[in-house]
Amino acid sequence: MARLAAIVRALGLAYRRDWTAFQSLVGNNFFLATVFFMGKAGGFIYLILGLVLLFPLSTDPMRKIPRSRLALWPLEPWEHRLLRLVSPWINPMTWVIAGLAIWTAGRTITVGLWGLIAGIFAAGFLLSDLPFAPAQSLWRPMPNFPGRLNQLVRKNLREILSTLDFYCALILSLSTIGFRIAGVAMPGEAFMAMTLLVVLALASYAQCLFGLDGAGGLARYRLLPLRGWQLLAAKDAAFLLVAIPLTLPMAPLVGAGAACMALAIGHSPAVHRPRTQTRWRFTTGASIGNGMVQIVAMAMAASTIWSYPAVVLVCVAAWLGSLWWYGRELEKTREE
Amino acid sequence: MLQGSMISCRNLTRRFGDSTAVNDLTLDIPAGAICAFLGPNGAGKSTTVKMLTGLLAPTSGQAEVCGLDVAANLLEIKRRIGVLPEDLGLFDDLTVEEHLLLTGAVYGVERSQTRARTDQLLHALSLEHGRHTFAAACSHGMRKKTAFAMALLPNPQVLFLDEPFEAIDPVTAKIMRELLASVARHGVTVFLTSHILSMVERIASRIVMIRQGSMVWNSTVAELPQSLEDHYFDLVESPVVEELEWLGSPRS
Numbered sequence: 001m002a003r004l005a006a007i008v009r010a011l012g013l014a015y016r017r018d019w020t021a022f023q024s025l026v027g028n029n030f031f032l033a034t035v036f037f038m039g040k041a042g043g044f045i046y047l048i049l050g051l052v053l054l055f056p057l058s059t060d061p062m063r064k065i066p067r068s069r070l071a072l073w074p075l076e077p078w079e080h081r082l083l084r085l086v087s088p089w090i091n092p093m094t095w096v097i098a099g100l101a102i103w104t105a106g107r108t109i110t111v112g113l114w115g116l117i118a119g120i121f122a123a124g125f126l127l128s129d130l131p132f133a134p135a136q137s138l139w140r141p142m143p144n145f146p147g148r149l150n151q152l153v154r155k156n157l158r159e160i161l162s163t164l165d166f167y168c169a170l171i172l173s174l175s176t177i178g179f180r181i182a183g184v185a186m187p188g189e190a191f192m193a194m195t196l197l198v199v200l201a202l203a204s205y206a207q208c209l210f211g212l213d214g215a216g217g218l219a220r221y222r223l224l225p226l227r228g229w230q231l232l233a234a235k236d237a238a239f240l241l242v243a244i245p246l247t248l249p250m251a252p253l254v255g256a257g258a259a260c261m262a263l264a265i266g267h268s269p270a271v272h273r274p275r276t277q278t279r280w281r282f283t284t285g286a287s288i289g290n291g292m293v294q295i296v297a298m299a300m301a302a303s304t305i306w307s308y309p310a311v312v313l314v315c316v317a318a319w320l321g322s323l324w325w326y327g328r329e330l331e332k333t334r335e336e
Numbered sequence: 337m338l339q340g341s342m343i344s345c346r347n348l349t350r351r352f353g354d355s356t357a358v359n360d361l362t363l364d365i366p367a368g369a370i371c372a373f374l375g376p377n378g379a380g381k382s383t384t385v386k387m388l389t390g391l392l393a394p395t396s397g398q399a400e401v402c403g404l405d406v407a408a409n410l411l412e413i414k415r416r417i418g419v420l421p422e423d424l425g426l427f428d429d430l431t432v433e434e435h436l437l438l439t440g441a442v443y444g445v446e447r448s449q450t451r452a453r454t455d456q457l458l459h460a461l462s463l464e465h466g467r468h469t470f471a472a473a474c475s476h477g478m479r480k481k482t483a484f485a486m487a488l489l490p491n492p493q494v495l496f497l498d499e500p501f502e503a504i505d506p507v508t509a510k511i512m513r514e515l516l517a518s519v520a521r522h523g524v525t526v527f528l529t530s531h532i533l534s535m536v537e538r539i540a541s542r543i544v545m546i547r548q549g550s551m552v553w554n555s556t557v558a559e560l561p562q563s564l565e566d567h568y569f570d571l572v573e574s575p576v577v578e579e580l581e582w583l584g585s586p587r588s
Contacts, residue, residue, distance in 0.1 A: 140470070151430060151438035158429035213427065220425030222391050224442050225414035334393050 004079050004086075007065075012090050014064040027284035029291045030168060030201040061090040149234040156238030159212040160205060162279040166242060169201035173246040180249065189306070195251040196302045199258040202243050203294050206266030207285040209235040211277030218274070222334065229327025235270075236263050236323065257305040257312040258298040260319035265294040267326035271333065341400070342367045342494050342525035343388060348397035350383050357383040359549040361397070365542065370516060370526040372540035374533070376573050380549040381529040382422045385498050388527070389419050402493050415443065418487035420497040424479050428472035432463055432482045435471065436489055443490035450489070457485040460515065462508055476503045484512060488519070495519065497528040501535050513539050537564045547572050 062070075062084070075083070088094045097118050142154040160166055176194045179186060205211075209232070210218060221231055240259055247255025269275075269286030277283055285291045304311045343365040350358045358380040365371045375381050386392035388399055390410045399406040402416045419425075426435060433454060440450025458464045461481045471479060480503055487495055495516070501509050516526050516539060530536050536543070543560060545553035545568065552571045560567055569575065 148441040148444075150441060151434050154434070155427050155429040155438075162429075212429075216421075216423040216425045217427050219391060219421050219423055220427065223389065223414060223419050223421065223425060225411055226442055227411070334391065 003073075003075070004082060007073075007083060008086055008090070011061050011064055011087060015061045015090050027204065027286070027288060027291060028165070028282045029203040029285060029295055030165070030197075031282070032288065032291050033197075033200050033295055060088065062087045145237075149230060149237070152231075152234035153237050153241070156209075156235050157241060160202075160238055160242050162212070163205060163277070164280065164282045165202050165205050168282075169198045169242075169246050172198050172201060173249070177249045191250040192254050192302060192306045195247045195254045196258055196299060198246050198250070199243055199255055199262060199298060199302075200295065202239070202246075202259075203262040203266070203298060204283040204285040204291065206239060206262040207269045207290055207294070208275045208277055208283060209239075209266070209270040210274045211283065212279065214276075227327060228330030229323050231330060232267065232271075232323055232327050236319070239263060251302075251306065253309050253312045254302045254305050257301045257315035260312075260315040261297045261301045262294055264315070264318040264322040265290070265297050267322045271326045271330045340366055342369075342403075343371070343399075343401055343527055345388065345399040346397055348384070348387060348399055349395050350380075350387060350392065351395045356549050358387070358394075358546075361546075361551055363544065363551070363554065365525055365527060367525050368520050368523045369542050370520050370528070370540050371542040371544060372536040373527060373529045373544050373546065374531075374536065374568060374572065375529075375546035379546045379572075381546060382498055384546070385419075385422070385496050385527070385529060389417065389421075389496050390414065391421070415490075416492060417494045417496060418490060418492035419495075420480075420483045420487045420500055422498040424483040426471040426474075426479055426483060428470065431468050431470050432474065432478065433458070433467040435482050435486055439486045439489045445490055453489050454485075457489060460511055461485055462511075477505060477508070480504060481508060488515065492524065494525045494527065497526065499529055499531070501530055501532050509535065533565050533568060545572050 101118075140158065142157055144150055145153050172194065176191070176198075210221075213221070224231070240256075240263075243259040243262075244252065244256055247259075269290050273286045275284065275286055285294075301311070301315050305315070341364040343363065345361055345363050348358060348361040348363075349356065361380075361384060373381050373384065383392065387394045388401060388406065390406050390413060393407070401413050404413050404416075406413060430438065436454040436457065437450060439445075440447070440453065445453070458467050461484065463478065463481050463485065466474060466478050469478070471482065474482065480500070484497070484500055487497065497516075500512060504512065513535065516528075520526055520541070528536075528540075537557070540557055542556050543553065543564065544551060553567070557564075562570075
């Protein structure tokens with residue numbers, strides 16, 4: 001039993017260290033905006049956040065042990081079986097599901113809602129236990145783009161699509177389109193607000209454009225014979241290729257302007273304070289201060305463009321100016 | 337700097353806080369040479385490569401590559417060199433083939449040429465079966481071969497290779513060795529670090545040894561007074577084998 005206890009203890013420690021899904025929310029613009037500005041409309045937003053969060057949290061803790069290592073350990077068959085039974089309880093979500101089951105028995109929540117939550121959890125748990133990682137192959141096919149930055153843009157698109165920010169924005173965008181198709185009467189301003197929310201959901205990524213490249217990627221960028229603005233442009237192109245289509249069915253000019261502002265403000269922390277990000281988590285911005293500045297700039301740009309569409313050109317100019325300036329700054333950065 | 341040198345440095349020094357990683361290094365490597373830069377782990381080999389390729393700024397001293405000052409002409413130097421960095425510098429979200437296509441596009445190689453060179457390199461390095469594998473899913477050997485192919489594809493004037501033969505199978509290592517010998521015959525300068533002395537002995541034309549950041553030997557292979565391994569053990573570090581009594585003793 002001692003070695004089993006040692007393995008479970010080590011698993012628990014590794015799992016706690018990797019449990020970054022909730023921590024990543026703290027520096028996320030979308031979360032900040034919902035906390036500070038949208039308290040009243042929070043229910044729907046938090047439901048979306050909860051659903052998007054639930055999936056990556058539903059991983060099997062046993063995944064932390066490399067398969068080859070587990071096979072090499074001198075464990076008896078009964079110890080393997082016991083480990084299989086005990087390990088799911090290291091994941092707090094198992095306790096949450098169990099707690100909800102008790103609530104369901106007490107008729108506090110419906111069986112249907114419990115079934116939905118438990119189903120999402122079970123799907124995430126089982127998928128994470130498969131010998132191949134479906135997340136690795138998700139979104140891999142990408143179109144080609146003209147120009148020498150093609151492969152960089154494709155790579156950057158794959159990076160964005162491996163963050164939860166994108167899925168949050170996608171659900172928001174699809175919800176609004178659903179309302180539109182259903183013919184639900186909505187005030188015009190609602191489209192502007194939803195557009196802003198969609199870009200807000202993506203905006204933290206603009207603060208950490210190099211967060212998923214890893215140390216090897218950053219070294220490669222420094223070796224490529226490209227100007228700093230070209231490296232940033234490849235990042236920005238991927239961001240805009242995601243943000244603009246998601247806002248097209250709502251208020252496209254507002255979406256383009258807000259996305260340009262998100263990038264214009266985000267370049268500074270992305271270049272000067274690159275922060276490593278984790279795949280399949282919400283992106284964490286450089287700081288709450290940076291997030292607030294970004295949110296205010298985007299909100300001001302969105303409301304002004306809604307009244308005076310030509311202001312979108314000012315946003316584009318701000319983005320281009322930032323691209324040029326921080327491209328130069330990027331060229332100056334070297335390893336410490 | 338010495339005329340005709342493709343890699344030169346004078347009093348190159350790099351400090352990290354109180355420790356000196358590279359101390360007062362002065363070198364001249366002529367065109368077409370294969371220079372092996374040897375030393376134990378932590379001796380300053382990778383730091384030197386990083387300073388020569390512009391990845392790391394020196395604390396003091398000067399470096400020139402292809403006759404250009406590294407500090408002042410970084411972009412132009414990047415266009416002329418191929419590098420296999422210590423951490424390989426691969427992107428998890430690109431396949432082996434996409435890495436090579438990216439390299440061709442970024443270094444201004446014509447698209448048809450890039451395609452042809454990609455196919456040739458993948459074939460030569462036995463990477464064809466993994467051409468559509470993402471770097472994140474590649475074995476260490478495949479990743480190293482990809483980074484090596486990326487260094488060769490733009491047809492550089494100088495190659496910097498940080499431990500190119502480690503984690504490589506013997507057949508591919510031989511192919512890489514012959515490719516390097518071939519490019520050197522065409523005037524390309526190769527600067528490599530390695531711990532595999534038998535491989536170095538077969539390929540290098542110049543040997544530089546470094547210990548605790550300071551150069552302790554610099555000559556052509558012909559000028560070595562004894563075998564490379566013996567000379568390395570004499571100058572750089574002698575292997576001290578300690579007996580671990582508990583190894584192999586009856587278990588308690």
